[in-house]
Amino acid sequence: MGIVVFTMKASVIEMFLVLLVTGIHSDKEMTRKIKRPKFTVPQINCDVKAGKIINPEFIVKCPAGCQDPKYHVYGTGVYASYSSVCGAAVHSGVLSNSGGKILVRKVAGQSGYKGSFSNGVQSLSLPRWRESFVVSENKPPKGVIYPSTLTYSSSKSPAARADLWSTTPYTSSRKSPSAKPGEMDFWKPGSVLLDAGFVPKEELSTQSLEPVSQGDPNCKVDLSFVIDGSSSIGKRRFRIQKQFLADIAQALDVGPAGPLMGVVQYGDNPATQFNLKTHMNSRDLKTAIEKISQRGGLSNVGRAISFVTKTFFSKANGNRGGAPNVAVVLVDGWPTDKVEEASRLARESGINIFFITVEAAVENEKRHVVEPNFANKAVCRTNSFYSINVQNWFSLHKTVQPLVKRVCDMDRLACSKTCLNSADIGFVIDGSSSVGTSNFRTVLQFVANLSKEFEISETDTRIGAVQYTYEQRLEFGFDKYSTKPDILNAIKRVGYWSGGTSTGAAIHYALEQLFKKSKPNKRKLMILITDGRSYDDVRIPAMAAHQKGVITYAIGVAWAAQDELEVIATHPARDHSFFVDEFDNLYKSVPRIIRNICAEFNAQPRN
Template sequence: MALVVFALLALLSTAAAQQGQVCSAKLDLMLVLDGSGSVGDADFAKTLQFAENVVNAFDIGTDLTRVGVVQYSDNPTMEFNMGDHADKASTIAAVNNIQYQNGGTATGAALEFARANANWRGAPVPKVMIVVTDGKSGDDVTAAAQALAGEGVAVYAIGVGNYDLPELQQIANGNNNNVIELQDYNALTAAIDQIAGQVCIDIDECQSQPCQNGGQCINGDNRYDCQCPAGFTGTNCEFRPTTPAPTCNAPLDLFFVLDGSGSVTGANFDKVKQFTKNVVNAFDISATATRVGVVQYSDSNTLEFNLGDHADKPSTLAAIDSIVYQGGGTTTGSALEFARVNAAWRGGSVPKVMIVVTDGKSTDSVTASANNLAANGVDVYAIGVGNYDGAELLDIAAGNQNNVIELTDFNALNAEIEQIAQTVCVVAQTPNPCLSNPCQNGGQCVSINGGQAYQCRCPTGFVGPNCGTPNYCVNHQCQNGAACVNQPGQNGYTCNCLPGWEGPHCETPSCQNTVSLCGNSPGWPDVGLCSETYVLAACPEFCGTCSCPTNPECKNGGSRGNDPNLYGEDTCDCVCVGSWTGPTCEVCSLSCANGGVVDQGSCTCVCADGWDGPTCSDVCADSSTLCGANPGWPTVESCQVDYVQAACHAFCGVCTPVVVNPPVALGSCQAPVDLVFVIDGSGSVGATEFEKAKTFMKNVVSQFVISAADTKVGVIQYSSTVQEEFSLNAHFTKTAVLNAIDNIVYMGGGTLTGAAITYMKDNSQWRPGVAKIAIVVTDGKSSDDVGPPSSAAQQTGITMHAIGVGANVDQTELSQIASTSQYVTTVADYDALDAQMAQLTASVCDGANDQCELPVLQYQTCVQQALSTCYSQTGAREVSRVRRSADTPITLRRQAEVHVMVSSQGLLAVVAVTVGNVFLAAIAFTFKMKQLTKAKSNGSA
């Protein structure tokens, strides 16, 4: 990419040289310069030299190029604005007076600050911004970059050193030609001629879209030409000398509601005004014929002029011309209500028509306001241009699709004039079907299909075409998702129950109370008591059990169960094992690391050479310094001989046909576990990434057997506050837990990880004698201390796992949170979380099942029987792999004394080898080889 950019720059430098290295174009140029702490004093001085060189590359003047500078770190500063300095000398002096800020990196805030405060000139002067940054921003740049593009600003993104390329592309709004990658700040100053030349050549005179009425703009050298469609003339195709369409002379109140928000831009708002004038030209304007009113809106509403304020066409057109574009946000719902309340509608049979033009989605709801307009007999046309929301347009038009017009851009507006004018004129000339008041019981009549028909909006308690039928479902008592069916002929309703529920109101689970003895006498079991273990055996006899369907069949080892202690909850889902997921356990969700490939048939990883474990995340070669340390000692190659493999692992730890790490059967964790997720919901996570964190939790939960007696799950979300989403005793089935995770709402706010850990320790409903495990997921550094809370939690027996997501995590903090360094996991982003699911689940399962079978000392290597793991006397887990085969050494993180134990058939009881004692180790190995060789020759090996 960088080579391509420099090749392009070399070409552009030739063009710039032909101009004497000075660009004479007329433009507004804003420089946004990174002044964060990672830049440093020396490199910021080079940034200022770059800015000075940019100024020198352009003709500076009030009617030529004007330059402004924003410096930013944690906060942006307007060093000077465009127009503050009228010549090159004063502009350069202002650049040299800039003082380096130091601080963090908030590029998104800087872009928005520059957009909102830049003293841009109007069209057709091009707007250009050059952003220089040396690293990834601490905030999001997307919204600010899109707002700049919406206002016609061409943004160039220059990354220096440790830049983030996807972020540069977002800043430049996906225009890779405007992205420049540089190795260091020396390259920045060296590339000034090329950069200035690229900006000068890239100026698009058509960027402001000056051509009206569908004219096509042709970019030229500091000029543009408009190719006008048939029937239009003028520099900008603004004149239409041809004979206009016949004028509509029907009485009509016509009200325009025009979007004047910042995303429209001044140039496009001029096109909206021209569209409004062209529509007005199609009507006979007078006090007795058509009257026109206009509201402009953004995040405030302005009544530009009301119906009846102008009694003829010339004064109405002049009033439209005088409207000033206001800019701001987009609150279409408020504008509709403002227009409805303030419009000077005529009474009687005069039709009321409103034309709404908008270019984007409203920040408030339009539904209530649109319904009020329909109830008042106003026929609303919704015109969406560019980035409109189709569903919102339909709401504005009160559900009448015929009144919705969708356009790609503002140039297409005027092509719709004759159709809109003709349609509105037909409405004005058609008798209103609502004049006969066809709606009963207070229903509101709405004219639809261009006045050809009507629709009744019924009040609460009535339904039907004319609101004549009582609706008994208004006050229904149907429960548990049952559908109410109105039965007016019987003065009532019925409830259609969902599967698993019964009773008049679907209030009773169909698997409960199937035996009359259930709760028949004090002390007898009832449904509530069936969750207690000491009455489980008797419950089916007295209360009955739930039966599960056999189809569709559970696949890949999955099964359904009839659990008598879970009355009223869905226990008939397929319970999957391993990494199988899906409604019938048909989907393999396993991810393999380090080049491993998923075997879809068995849902296991086939690892590449040098990698091992369920997800190919364990390094398995040359794990001991003794490997090949002396002639005749085993090496990686010699370990391929089958009869020396057993001893080889003590010295080389290589991957061979001997199964060193058999796959962990995820979901087969039989010991009970209390598992609590502590999930970061702070503002830096974002709603989209938080949904991925929820998916990760669900995938982990799917690997365990969830019940009141097995694994129980709780979730705590935290930001500036701590919130328990659900406790360990809230849900006792996998389906209920997964649904509860789905219902979690992202909080946003600060980051108080320490407070969240303390809350988890003190408030979680831990079971005595059950493994307590907490998984903390965070994307940044906490604002409070995590060390003491994490230590306190571990001292109460809670095993702490820490997962850090993204580039802003603090490794020291993660180490403080986790019980051991093995329980620290870092991933690049939330998309990478699921790749750690299998390993994390195995660790959680081990924490519940395993005990060290040998009395080992801290920092020792022990050899154990199959499927066991070791813990040091301090309680810290020192084993790097989760499973071992028989007689396989488990190598600890530090070199230490080695104890080797062979199987019960072994000829060598114990060989103690101190690392570095080559002589004793050689004897041990030689003896072992002889015994194994002898056994092989006797056919016993």
């Protein structure tokens, strides 16, 4: 009996083990049969804005061709949600113009978005926007599942939109502090989610409004276009000229923090169509350009440039003072008056003159040109940077981008007033016996090193030099040399004189022989170098220099008297007097002198 019971128990255990193994095997088979849902990347168009997609993080596929300027982008690196998603991806370099997959993540709204040109896309600047996003390559974080179908914002009621919370197929391993197991998680540190759930009324009211750009701060220029309205241009070419202006307005990111643009039209007489403060964005500018009507008459370009110099760049017309002044002059054929003198006065007033000449005179027409080679005479550099010649009006559109690039090139706008191109600089050099021949050559090298830092020409910075002992000698005046190589050669040729040290008399002589011949619109800088105490009084001559507006820098070497240097120097003396213990250390003071000259210039009201 015991054997039978034992046998039955063994059979039961055996049957249980068989069922257990069979069940495990069945579970494995069922697991194999259940297929995981396949992730399909949603496809979007180039014009889809990030703000229209509710999902806080998603992967999308962009088509080719999103480099087109009509797909607006705002920002650099971090983009305003009003931007085209795919356009931003191309701008950031994550995507090429041939399209592809990208990862998009929503982040907080920014207080400002900086525009830039990158990878063929012009991104615009923006003062602020309610939401931002960043784009990266299609490499999702581990454990994150993205939606195959995107949820877009709509005009549904807030209650209806709130239901979207429960339908968005998004899960993440990054949970919010209050998230419960199994709930969808939309919380991320620093993120701002709009249109998903309840949306503030003020956001709803502005959701469809296009942002107004404050302008590209990298191109902060005051720009005047001087256009040809003469009878010779004809109606058809005048329309082409207006289209060119509209294209320029479109290419520039116009706004109060960036470029401002006005238009002057000339014929017999010039007239302002609109000034710098009339239109503060590109859209309004294009509308105003379309309304311009042709004046007719002669091509009096010189008169128009004089008009721009005297009236256009005034504070009342919107001139901002600290922004470079640029005038772009368009000429059909050739002017009927002279432009050289008017252009020179414009340049000396701090205006960068650009000339665009279309359909220049052919050989049998050149006898009608009032001023041959007028374009080169009008601009400050004959290096083709400031002048563009176009063969015919139908090719004018090709110059839009090159011109915009040039007028926004702050480093090369050298014709407007800067600390390096707007002064008459007179060097007053101690040639006394205590200096010696070798040290005198070191002083001349110091003078050359300072001179090299400036833009030198007839209309830019000019250099003059006086050497003194008991007596004084004019080595060369401001009008003697007009190029940097000529100035440097002239400095090298200065011969050592030797004698006493009458610094007071030297300052008086420099005022009479150098600075009396300085141009009225030039800053006057005197840089005096001495190695000892003066035999005569320096106070009265120094005071005369200060009263005449001559900014005086006193450079002392070796045995120079510090108290005397401070009397000679313009107030405050700490910024205008320098001392080195030996001649070989003179070169070390060059950067500081240049820095102080520019700091003082930049602190003064411009234009």
